Amino acid sequence: MSREEEILDGLYENTLNGMAPPVVELTKEGIALNMDPMVLLFDALIPALEEVGRLFEIGEYFVPEMLIAAKAMSGAMEILQPLIAESGAEPLGTFLMGTVKGDIHDIGKNLCNVMLEGAGFKVIDIGVNVAPETFVEAIKEHKPDAVGMSAFLTTTMPMFITNIEAIEEAGLRDQVKILVGGAPVTQEYCDTVGADGFAPDANSCVRLTKQLLGIPA
Ligand code: B12
Structure with missing residues (x-):
């Protein structure tokens, strides 16, 4: 060997x-x-x-x-x-990423962040156990192009809906593309919560983000 x-x-x-x-x-x-x-x-x-x-x-x-x-x-x-x-070029866009409230799993999220940065995005990581109002405040502050929400528990996945509602109520929904992901999340679930896209892994997270933002692959 x-x-x-x-x-x-x-x-x-x-x-x-x-x-x-x-x-x-x-x-x-x-x-x-x-x-x-x-x-x-x-x-x-x-x-x-x-x-x-x-x-x-x-x-x-x-x-x-x-x-x-x-x-x-x-x-x-x-x-x-x-x-x-490592990239160094002008960022392709800003991606705000957090793990939803009640959930502290961060490895999948961190992996997506690394790949997004590697692909040239500026990533703002707002951590784990992120409350809906914190997502809203962070969107106001950082004006990201895309927002990613990660959930690893079937019990915390419904926070996607709560977060998206809070973003809608704050009048920010049309300013960001929303991506959801995490081990138990599916495309079907993504569709029911009204997110813009779901990706099962970090590579497809990058691909999907580019697609949603109209950036050539
Ligand atoms: C490590 C781990 C933990 C660690 C987390 C440490 C950390 N810093 O993250 C600790 C020990 C803290 C933990 C705690 C718990 N855990 Co846990 N954990 C895991 C484990 C083994 C691995 C998760 C992981 O990091 N995987 C590695 C990454 C790379 O996973 P990945 O899914 O491939 O990630 C990709 C995609 O999900 C996607 N992705 C992820 N996020 C996003 C976001 C976006 C926007 C997009 C587009 C894509 C995307 O891209 C990622 C990269 O390729 C899983 C098992 C599993 N099969 O997932 C259980 C698991 C998630 N845990 C589970 C449970 C039950 C718990 C606890 C409730 C246990 C307990 N009784 O206390 C607690 C809950 C704590 C909490 N409130 O969050 C269950 C969940 C069951 C369920 N369906 O709800 C699992 C599935 C284990 C099992 N088979 O039962 N856990």
């Missing part, structure tokens, strides 16, 4: 087991060996987190295991983010 393959295996195993220090070390080593940050992300880190989700679902992992795995992944993301987001 090559050192690159060992690094991918090590990243997968250590993320799965929530071992943050080796995840950081292996990420740094991979970068030093000129491995593509996207390969580290999509071939090791994300699959590990998917497996964490599966183990949680079947009752082999509990919240603490999920949490330390997520922390381990975040350590790698801090290193990878600036490498993926």
